[in-house]
């Protein structure tokens with residue numbers, strides 16, 4: 001806790017340009033660094049989709065009333081009767097040392113486990129307050145594992161001082177990797193697809209890989225916490241989400257090999273992603289498999305109408321989910337959109353390498369945020385669409401801009417061939433709405 | 440540590456944000472990590488504000504800890520002052536920054552930014568949103584309003600001038616505050632009282648400096664305005680109103696109280712032209728009589744709803760509670776007056792359990808209770824914060840004053856089945872159309888509702904005709920005789936679930952394993968005797 005970070009948004013003093021790969025003809029764009037006020041969610045927000053993706057897990061935030069309020073505001077108030085997440089709110093007694101924080105955690109967890117016998121895995125989730133008072137949740141998890149037989153207890157931090165929005169998923173999956181069983185060094189190679197995907201997309205991908213001869217295929221997170229995939233030197237990793245730097249490091253530590261690829265957004269991105277997965281499993285020839293080819297053609301065909309609507313239109317990305325770069329690549333490459341500015345809270349250069357090479361070399365590419373300056377730039381550049389967080393959307397609309405909420409891009413199934421059109425339509429709809437309204 | 444699933448109130452820095460966002464020409468700098476900026480969306484999404492709230496977050500990160508968070512704070516304050524040049528700057532800390540002990544107040548005071556600056560103390564681990572809104576408003580008034588009585592004759596007594604008041608309490612993100620304020624302005628106009636300043640909503644710092652010019656203060660929302668109103672009474676001798684004009688009776692009382700403070704004649708009949716009294720008396724409303732309501736809300740809306748439900752709707756109040764511990768005393772007193780025990784909690788599961796236990800016909804609550812009601816199959820009218828996008832309707836829809844009483848009548852009736860409809864259903868219940876539950880109505884009480892214990896205790900003698908009592912029958916052992924089952928299916932769908940539940944409970948408690956027609960009607964008689 002509070003250790004210097006080698007990820008998150010802390011870039012240290014690394015060079016700021018993307019590394020040039022030898023076979024790359026075009027120059028990769030320059031990344032400008034921006035510092036200032038940020039308008040982003042913290043990593044706790046990831047719990048909103050993580051708890052749905054892992055149905056036998058419970059997420060217990062050790063934090064403040066702010067953390068509880070953030071979660072319910074981001075989740076949309078009260079969709080679920082009794083959700084599988086909660087906050088243990090620190091009070092004055094805990095802070096003044098009148099109550100032993102670890103005893104309190106034990107008490108709250110016992111209460112919870114009693115109430116929810118269906119829970120198989122419990123995540124203790126750190127927050128800013130728990131980090132600042134240096135509450136050791138790893139330690140607490142170890143202790144609780146000894147006292148609760150039927151629940152596996154893990155911990156990670158979703159604090160705003162360390163994580164931005166989707167980085168909460170990164171922190172969670174990193175912990176899950178550490179909990180995965182060790183695969184034998186001689187085990188048959190398996191392909192591990194890492195990152196939360198909608199179930200329907202997971203099924204599509206599984207079907208396609210199976211058809212192409214990749215039989216040993218696992219997903220992380222797995223649907224049930226009792227079926228965590230084994231990981232070892234013969235595990236080959238394909239990232240389904242771009243914001244998983246820490247998870248990737250943890251996987252590398254276990255000897256697994258990463259196969260960098262474009263992210264599966266749009267027809268081209270998805271095809272390149274499958275190609276990397278197939279190559280990882282020595283099935284590169286299968287890229288011409290009729291099933292894959294048919295899906296690719298269908299995706300391209302499905303994008304034609306959206307392309308007519310979006311070709312030549314301009315777009316501006318506020319930093320939010322780290323999906324900005326793959327999205328910008330898809331929108332410029334496949335739909336002909338112009339990129340006014342692409343900002344991301346953090347740019348992991350290794351993971352983003354192939355994506356960056358496909359962006360126009362003169363794109364305004366930014367890491368970090370200075371909210372007021374960026375808002376002014378956005379309005380001045382008058383983009384046709386602006387992708388931004390929930391707090392900014394209406395004020396920008398009121399200034400005459402058309403916006404798309406970035407959080408919708410995280411909650412909606414957008415990856416894969418069959419969703420390419422849905423993804424494009426997320427950008428068509430706000431423009432369509434503007435042209436319809438005559439009031 | 441307190442296990443919390445959903446919270447009724449936000450953290451204290453949201454209360455401060457609400458005050459800053461209410462006013463003109465004020466900016467707030469909050470020392471907070473990046474994630475705390477989520478609170479912006481409450482304003483821009485729920486209330487559909489066209490501007491971000493006037494708040495700068497320092498958004499410190501882990502790399503700033505143990506060194507330059509204080510520096511970061513100071514540079515953000517300076518930058519915000521330059522960029523926005525407000526006429527008043529507020530500075531405060533959220534929960535995490537409070538732990539850093541950066542002494543935001545001290546730094547704030549020492550900074551030379553060429554404008555008034557008020558440091559706020561917002562204890563995040565012991566206080567909440569509403570308290571902090573009240574405290575922030577109090578601090579602004581304390582710093583900017585005059586501290587002594589202006590040296591002039593009392594205004595109300597000057598011949599030819601109308602008496603004046605300030606309206607204190609309306610805020611950004613306040614439940615129905617936007618429309619309540621319009622309605623109260625209209626009411627004051629009609630009784631001949633001028634308004635000097637409305638605050639904090641739409642007030643500028645210079646307006647706060649003029650508060651002393653009024654003869655008295657109208658406290659519209661005590662949780663926000665009470666600390667400031669008490670201060671103004673102490674310093675300036677300005678009296679303030681204690682009645683909140685929610686409902687017909689309270690609106691009349693409010694007018695009388697205000698006119699009393701101002702020394703003018705209250706002409707009630709002329710102004711109170713609400714439709715509520717007649718609508719409540721019209722025969723169509725007969726079916727509302729004795730409907731059992733459970734009330735849970737912020738304190739002032741809970742108290743007002745209890746009075747309206749009892750006196751103006753003819754309901755029975757079977758539950759009353761609030762999540763605002765600071766006002767527990769008043770709510771307990773009101774509950775005692777109604778012969779029930781108050782529920783003071785901010786644990787949502789406790790509220791759900793209490794509602795389920797008392798199985799009311801109607802809930803008057805918050806968005807949380809609306810969801811509880813959905814699960815239990817009980818209608819709910821939303822009467823209080825926490826706010827939801829639905830609480831900012833496009834149409835004019837106050838809850839206060841005369842039009843507010845009209846709105847409340849509709850609001851408090853709507854979730855119940857319409858009166859005539861209920862009669863017709865009773866009349867035609869033999870028809871097959873009424874034998875089955877239309878799924879889209881969702882009026883079936885779900886499992887988990889219980890018959891009221893109180894009724895049970897009051898009626899110990901009723902089971903005379905029940906045969907074959909055995910002490911340890913459980914709900915699982917129960918079976919229904921054919922004739923009883925057939926009869927049950929003739930009961931209208933919207934009460935059938937409750938009838939079954941009551942009958943089974945009645946049978947289990949008397950150790951009867953077979954529900955016969957007699958048992959059914961004994962149970963009906965038992966529960967019908969209130």
Ligand code: SF4
Nearest residue numbers: 042067127128160474
């Ligand atoms: S930023 Fe920190 S304090 Fe704020 S909600 Fe996130 S974890 Fe909690």
